[in-house]
Amino acid sequence: MKPYPDPEPRSFAQWCSDLGISSEGRAWPPNLVMTYLEFCFLPETILRKTSEGALYGFWRQYGDIYGESRIVKEWLDDIGWHLVEPTEDDSKDLNLFLGHDEFWTWSGGKVEQDLSASEGISLFEKLRKLFAKK
Numbered sequence: 001m002k003p004y005p006d007p008e009p010r011s012f013a014q015w016c017s018d019l020g021i022s023s024e025g026r027a028w029p030p031n032l033v034m035t036y037l038e039f040c041f042l043p044e045t046i047l048r049k050t051s052e053g054a055l056y057g058f059w060r061q062y063g064d065i066y067g068e069s070r071i072v073k074e075w076l077d078d079i080g081w082h083l084v085e086p087t088e089d090d091s092k093d094l095n096l097f098l099g100h101d102e103f104w105t106w107s108g109g110k111v112e113q114d115l116s117a118s119e120g121i122s123l124f125e126k127l128r129k130l131f132a133k134k
Helices: 012-019 036-040 056-063 072-079 090-095 100-107 118-132
Strands: 022-025 045-049 081-083 111-113
Touching: 012 036, 022 081, 072 081, 072 090, 072 111
Parallel strands: none
Antiparallel strands: 022 045, 081 111
């Protein structure tokens, strides 16, 4: 169990505003109320961080060991990895808002470890062990 609560449920439009996220793909009613996890993993929907939202990054104040969804650039920075020979599409995807498993699926064959990022690897190992238990 997480040592912190998810934010209170809110409408799709409120999540987008509060997190600074825009969506592509399936159209969702702006007044549809959902939980944080429901918002993060909407089917047929691509989420991108486009601005600074007041709620974005709430998980960081708790040590961020639970692998909350974040943008690709943050995943790379947090685990101490980098893109290898990024394509134009890869560079455009740095603002994709993805969960842990979604990130690893997206990154397949595109990333490698930064040799000087021991702190990032430590976080990666924590996340790997945590998700291996699930």
